[in-house]
Amino acid sequence: MIALGILLALVLLLVVFGLLFRLQILTSIFSGSYVRQIGLSNRVNAILMLVFMVVGMAAFAYSFIANFDKMNPPIASVHGLHTERMFWITMIIIGIVFVLTQVALFVYSYKYQYREGRRAFFYSHNNKIEVIWTVIPAIVMAGLVFGGWKEWTNIMGPAPANSVELEIMGKQFNFLVRYPGRDGKLGPINYRLIDATNEFGFNLNDQRSLDDFTAGEVHVPKGVPVLLHIRSRDVLHAVYSPHFRVQMYAVPGMPTKFWFIPTKTTDEMRAQTGNPNFNYEIACNQICGRGHFAMKSTIIVEEPDDYVAWYAQQKSFAEQNPDVLAAFKNKKTPVIEEVPAATTAAPAATEKAQAAL
Amino acid sequence: MAATNIPTGGAHAQEAPHVQHHAAGDHHDEHDHHDQHWLFKYVFSQDHKWIAKQFLISGIVWAFIGATLSTLFRIQLGWPEAQLTWLEPLLGRWVEGGKLNPEFYLALVTMHGTIMVFFVLTAGLSGTFSNFLIPLQVGARDMASGFMNMLSFWFFFVAGVIMFISLFLETGPASAGWTIYPPLSALPQAIPGSGAGQTLWLVSMALFIVSQLLGGVNYITTIINLRTAGMSMAKLPLTIWSFFLTAILGLLSFPVLFSAALLLIFDRSFGTSFFLSDIYIGGEALNHVGGSPILFQHLFWFLGHPEVYIVIMPAMGIVSEVLATNARKPIFGYRAMIGSLIGISLLSFVVWAHHMFVTGMNPFLGSVFMFLTLIIAVPSAVKTFNWLATLWRGNIRFTAAMLFAIGFVSLFVSGGLTGIILGNAALDIQMHNTYFVVAHFHLVMGSSAFFGMFAGVYHWFPKMFGRMMDEKLGYVHFWLTILAAYLVFLPMHYVGIAGFPRRYYAYTAYESFNQFGDLNTFISIAAIMAFFAQFIFLFNFVYSIFRGRRATENPWNSTTLEWTTPVEPGHGNWPGAIPAVYRWPYDYSKPGAPEDFIPQHIPYSQTVSSNLPYEKEME
Numbered sequence: 001m002i003a004l005g006i007l008l009a010l011v012l013l014l015v016v017f018g019l020l021f022r023l024q025i026l027t028s029i030f031s032g033s034y035v036r037q038i039g040l041s042n043r044v045n046a047i048l049m050l051v052f053m054v055v056g057m058a059a060f061a062y063s064f065i066a067n068f069d070k071m072n073p074p075i076a077s078v079h080g081l082h083t084e085r086m087f088w089i090t091m092i093i094i095g096i097v098f099v100l101t102q103v104a105l106f107v108y109s110y111k112y113q114y115r116e117g118r119r120a121f122f123y124s125h126n127n128k129i130e131v132i133w134t135v136i137p138a139i140v141m142a143g144l145v146f147g148g149w150k151e152w153t154n155i156m157g158p159a160p161a162n163s164v165e166l167e168i169m170g171k172q173f174n175f176l177v178r179y180p181g182r183d184g185k186l187g188p189i190n191y192r193l194i195d196a197t198n199e200f201g202f203n204l205n206d207q208r209s210l211d212d213f214t215a216g217e218v219h220v221p222k223g224v225p226v227l228l229h230i231r232s233r234d235v236l237h238a239v240y241s242p243h244f245r246v247q248m249y250a251v252p253g254m255p256t257k258f259w260f261i262p263t264k265t266t267d268e269m270r271a272q273t274g275n276p277n278f279n280y281e282i283a284c285n286q287i288c289g290r291g292h293f294a295m296k297s298t299i300i301v302e303e304p305d306d307y308v309a310w311y312a313q314q315k316s317f318a319e320q321n322p323d324v325l326a327a328f329k330n331k332k333t334p335v336i337e338e339v340p341a342a343t344t345a346a347p348a349a350t351e352k353a354q355a356a357l
Numbered sequence: 358m359a360a361t362n363i364p365t366g367g368a369h370a371q372e373a374p375h376v377q378h379h380a381a382g383d384h385h386d387e388h389d390h391h392d393q394h395w396l397f398k399y400v401f402s403q404d405h406k407w408i409a410k411q412f413l414i415s416g417i418v419w420a421f422i423g424a425t426l427s428t429l430f431r432i433q434l435g436w437p438e439a440q441l442t443w444l445e446p447l448l449g450r451w452v453e454g455g456k457l458n459p460e461f462y463l464a465l466v467t468m469h470g471t472i473m474v475f476f477v478l479t480a481g482l483s484g485t486f487s488n489f490l491i492p493l494q495v496g497a498r499d500m501a502s503g504f505m506n507m508l509s510f511w512f513f514f515v516a517g518v519i520m521f522i523s524l525f526l527e528t529g530p531a532s533a534g535w536t537i538y539p540p541l542s543a544l545p546q547a548i549p550g551s552g553a554g555q556t557l558w559l560v561s562m563a564l565f566i567v568s569q570l571l572g573g574v575n576y577i578t579t580i581i582n583l584r585t586a587g588m589s590m591a592k593l594p595l596t597i598w599s600f601f602l603t604a605i606l607g608l609l610s611f612p613v614l615f616s617a618a619l620l621l622i623f624d625r626s627f628g629t630s631f632f633l634s635d636i637y638i639g640g641e642a643l644n645h646v647g648g649s650p651i652l653f654q655h656l657f658w659f660l661g662h663p664e665v666y667i668v669i670m671p672a673m674g675i676v677s678e679v680l681a682t683n684a685r686k687p688i689f690g691y692r693a694m695i696g697s698l699i700g701i702s703l704l705s706f707v708v709w710a711h712h713m714f715v716t717g718m719n720p721f722l723g724s725v726f727m728f729l730t731l732i733i734a735v736p737s738a739v740k741t742f743n744w745l746a747t748l749w750r751g752n753i754r755f756t757a758a759m760l761f762a763i764g765f766v767s768l769f770v771s772g773g774l775t776g777i778i779l780g781n782a783a784l785d786i787q788m789h790n791t792y793f794v795v796a797h798f799h800l801v802m803g804s805s806a807f808f809g810m811f812a813g814v815y816h817w818f819p820k821m822f823g824r825m826m827d828e829k830l831g832y833v834h835f836w837l838t839i840l841a842a843y844l845v846f847l848p849m850h851y852v853g854i855a856g857f858p859r860r861y862y863a864y865t866a867y868e869s870f871n872q873f874g875d876l877n878t879f880i881s882i883a884a885i886m887a888f889f890a891q892f893i894f895l896f897n898f899v900y901s902i903f904r905g906r907r908a909t910e911n912p913w914n915s916t917t918l919e920w921t922t923p924v925e926p927g928h929g930n931w932p933g934a935i936p937a938v939y940r941w942p943y944d945y946s947k948p949g950a951p952e953d954f955i956p957q958h959i960p961y962s963q964t965v966s967s968n969l970p971y972e973k974e975m976e
């Protein structure tokens with residue numbers, strides 16, 4: 001591949017030099033005024049148009065097919081399967097338009113190349129045809145908008161009541177993960193409380209925060225709606241997980257959310273892809289600084305039972321950091337303004353996971 | 358200053374055509390100009406043609422700078438493991454132990470985008486062709502205000518100097534992406550480029566916007582007021598229509614970017630919180646509360662989306678003109694072309710939030726903007742069909758300009774179609790900020806606008822410099838460039854469909870994004886090839902200015918007014934009276950006419966043999 005590229009570059013250079021020398025000869029005889037000759041080069045360009053189209057489209061088709069599997073990693077969410085279908089339907093529509101217009105463009109260029117003695121057809125407009133080719137795209141667009149709108153409102157609609165909830169917080173340059181603990185309520189956090197240990201800014205004076213726990217990566221059960229609460233504590237980030245067709249910005253000062261239903265466990269995916277190292281990854285997809293390109297996290301999709309078991313094992317942040325808890329107790333309320341809890345009352349997460357079975 | 362003695366075409370526009378020939382003021386004082394100091398003739402010139410050349414040459418310089426930056430980051434992406442010690446002489450401390458500094462990578466991407474979008478494809482393209490063609494094609498002696506026009510260039514120039522200086526700062530130039538989203542762009546703690554580099558970026562852009570506004574006011578005024586006798590709006594070449602609407606878009610949208618930049622300056626330097634809230638960074642909780650980073654994005658894209666049309670519409674105008682001239686056919690659906698330009702202009706103000714579907718903006722807004730966005734595809738489609746119909750049954754001469762115009766249509770279609778995917782909010786969830794978007798806009802905006810610009814340069818070079826560019830070199834330039842453009846940007850779609858995020862320094866950290874190593878190398882090779890192909894153009898351009906074959910007055914047998922001027926039009930454009938206009942600009946291959954073109958200034962009384970029934974009464 002690289003060799004090919006280098007070869008190409010060399011050929012290019014040769015062509016350039018060849019031309020430069022020719023040019024010198026040509027321009028050494030320059031003089032007088034310029035009269036344009038329409039000759040051989042017009043024919044050559046016309047033929048090149050055709051060649052470019054045929055070879056180009058063939059190469060495009062070939063490379064598209066050759067790369068098709070690589071560009072389509074398996075999808076593992078319910079809405080992802082829907083949008084995928086819509087994506088390829090749209091691709092087929094625009095593919096057809098692409099071929100028709102490009103063929104028309106290059107074939108016309110070839111076919112209507114200059115011919116001695118021929119005169120172009122004086123044809124300034126045709127209202128009927130213009131109406132037709134305005135209305136048809138309009139109808140197609142209307143169809144696409146309608147499909148997209150339905151899907152979009154489903155995806156962005158409220159999460160089902162039985163969703164498992166968790167919070168992802170972006171920071172330079174990793175994602176922090178927080179679960180609501182046994183009470184199913186994410187406690188309030190405040191950016192002024194953040195320090196090296198209390199990375200989230202837990203307010204441990206609040207009852208709801210006491211059982212919240214943090215995790216190194218995201219764990220979610222298969223087949224259950226998962227509601228991600230997303231925030232950032234410094235600059236913009238975006239939680240992007242291509243296998244799930246999930247993407248949402250993490251915005252400082254404005255919590256966002258996204259919900260989805262995973263359909264395959266990590267293990268199932270490993271088996272399916274034949275890659276024992278497979279992991280669902282979260283990539284940061286909004287430029288955030290030096291480490292942007294490596295700002296990632298992992299989503300582990302488990303069978304609901306495993307998830308419940310994992311959940312039960314976790315120790316709350318307060319429990320793991322008694323000194324932080326003690327500091328809160330001593331200082332009473334060091335915080336003046338309260339950031340409202342990200343989530344309102346919801347049944348305990350563990351119960352929900354079980355209920356969804 | 359002598360230049361102010363020039364009578365403007367406006368005075369004549371009101372006179373009857375026959376009076377014009379005797380108007381005393383027309384014979385402007387040539388001798389005045391011989392006295393002109395060279396400084397005012399070549400540097401602080403108020404002549405629109407000279408200013409156009411100033412814009413063109415600055416644009417070319419900027420394009421090479423921008424392309425060099427992209428070559429650097431393509432090297433990084435194509436060969437992420439390579440030792441880049443050999444770049445040390447050029448980049449100095451930005452190469453650390455043979456590796457490019459990741460922050461510098463972001464700076465490269467940011468400056469590449471800024472330079473290409475604003476300095477090349479906005480100032481370089483509109484600045485060159487609006488300035489050059491508006492007075493010549495509407496039949497005016499110069500712009501409405503030569504002085505403001507000169508200021509416009511010099512504001513741009515100073516903006517450029519500042520932006521250029523920022524490349525050499527200790528902390529690096531702006532690095533938050535060309536869209537400079539805060540908080541990243543507001544906080545030097547977040548990335549060093551957001552220190553002095555970002556300050557200079559904002560100052561430079563503020564001056565740039567002033568330049569755009571000065572230029573825009575001039576373009577609009579000139580088109581409205583200084584058209585020659587007979588040149589009604591319905592007889593304007595499509596170039597002028599596109600420059601006109603472009604200038605209006607700029608006038609309405611750039612001030613919004615200005616305000617966004619101003620508010621950002623306030624947040625950065627004066628402790629306000631327009632865009633900042635709840636931030637803990639560098640071990641410290643900042644005092645900003647209540648601001649919204651999303652607000653900035655609304656302001657930015659309120660300019661940003663019209664901006665992409667500011668870039669493309671002049672190219673559309675140029676292409677329409679070049680296609681008609683070289684297909685020897687009237688542009689198909691002249692009125693529909695104007696209508697679709699107006700439609701695009703209006704719609705371009707109500708689609709901006711399609712850049713923000715997944716920012717957490719209210720999903721209902723997403724639905725509205727999805728609807729409006731997909732509507733804008735309709736006028737774009739109409740334009741494409743009209744260009745195709747213009748070629749149909751033509752008699753095509755493949756000049757270099759014509760090749761680039763055809764290439765423009767091809768690239769515009771390829772890139773525009775993927776807009777239909779991105780405009781669908783449900784699909785954009787996956788595609789947003791991936792290489793799919795990068796591919797989309799580099800085809801539809803980047804490559805096509807460049808092709809439009811090349812078409813323009815090859816086409817109007819004879820009028821600008823009185824000489825011809827070499828056609829053969831033009832052919833080679835075209836074929837290499839279109840090949841390279843497709844080789845670079847088509848594979849980017851594949852990478853994007855797989856979900857590769859843009860603005861990544863390397864993909865090595867991910868299991869999900871390591872399948873396309875080869876393809877990234879391939880893209881980089883093609884990009885470098887594209888870059889080298891541009892030197893053919895550069896050589897041809899510079900060489901032809903001095904040594905090209907001499908041009909004739911109207912080398913392309915074209916119908917518009919600029920071709921009625923002398924080979925090298927002097928100050929005031931026409932040595933005698935400004936010609937009056939009688940017909941639309943696309944009378945090519947009219948049945949019954951002896952030649953295959955009838956210029957706009959030929960009255961119907963002289964073309965009895967070819968007049969259409971409804972034109973008879975105008976004889």
Ligand code: HEM
Nearest residue numbers: 665669711712734773776777779780789790794798801802
């Ligand atoms: C068929 C009409 C078009 C539609 C429906 C469309 C739609 C879109 C959408 C939805 C996006 C946002 C993608 C994302 O960030 O997720 C986008 C990006 C973009 N489009 Fe288009 N587009 C169209 C034509 C154009 C044209 C004609 C241009 C320029 C001449 C253009 C230039 C851009 C640019 C520069 C971006 C990316 C900006 C950035 O994020 O850096 N588009 N387009």
Ligand SMILES: [Cu+2]
Nearest residue numbers: 284286288292
């Ligand atoms: Cu990031």
Ligand SMILES: [Cu+2]
Nearest residue numbers: 662709711712
């Ligand atoms: Cu847009």
